[in-house]
Amino acid sequence: MTLQFWTVSGAPSPWRAALGMAFKGLDYDVHLLSAGQKEHKSDAYLSINPRGTVPTLKEGDMTLGQSIAILAWLDRAYPAAPLFGETPQDAGLIWQRTMEIFDYLPGATSAVLSPIFFQGAGEATNDLKIASETLRSELTHLTDILARHRFLSGARPGAADAVAFPHVRLIQRAMETKPQIMQDLGLADLNALSPEIADWVHRVEALPNVAQTFPPHWADAA
Template sequence: MLEELGVPYDVVILDIAAEEHKKPEYLAINPMGKIPSLMHGDKLVTESTAIVMYLAETFPEAGLEVSSSAPLRNEYLRWSYFSPGTMEPAIISKAMGFDAQEYKPFADIESVVTTLVSALDGHEFLVGDTFTAADVIIGSSINWGLNLMPVLPKHPVLTQYWAQLEQRPAWQKVADTMPGN
């Protein structure tokens, strides 16, 4: 997201195996002991989706936010929250062998795939015909579900969507540093 915005940033890598994310210095930043966290001036943001949406809103000149007055704002919100609220729990339940039907707030992976495929079939992006922060959020989860925790079926609509996202210069610049690459 930061590369897509073209803004300068510093990365601080924490060693999860060494439990650096559970040390007091980091718990003072994110009491959940979870990565990532974003510091922007005196503003702290945690939760990946909140971080991406905060950045889209803070750097509007990049055109990745669909503003509150834009006609497709509803779609932008829907797809941005679909990832942490519905898609990632479905991916994790599938990977852990839980029966998603038993956990009523959770959705099963088949419904998630059908919903994504119907939104993306014949479309390059999720919201209108331009790349937005919602594509950063969902694209990242699709990469995760196809390649890192590979429980998403390799449906051609999903693989094609990710194939074009991973060609973006921003991703190409940082791909080598990403887990699983």
């Protein structure tokens, strides 16, 4: 039975779920919703996900609408290439890293990128400078892990990588498309900021099926 997946281009939550499927080599049908046209709030979509959020994953009579729950379900439904490791010790450590990233990195990223991408911020205000310091601190946590492991989940990609990658790649996107303000915030270049994170990004991007998870509108803008 084919997996059905509803997403919005560039939204981190569905991106992390898509990465979980990519890491497992799973095929799925994509239903791309337009946030601008509020398709995620349409009656048709609300009949599938009453919260009107993305992602939604559906297989048969199973429907899930929360990205971390989707990653956990994928490991039970498709045990090969586990996202949460092979052993109880692996599972505990990966769950801890996954939830620490989930609890701290999205907010730190949004505090910097939302004003730049969605509010037209063009200068490094005091609030943005403070937010950038918090974001750099969170990136330091990732750097410390990647100084010891190839992936945030350990020797192979897993749930922690799926949660972190969209946010890091959005930061890199801002470096590419909004270079001046990102430079003013001390976030000009990922290689200079953290070679460990930059190398990890390349490793994740080189994995099979990861390219198809990227936001379609990025290709349209190229």
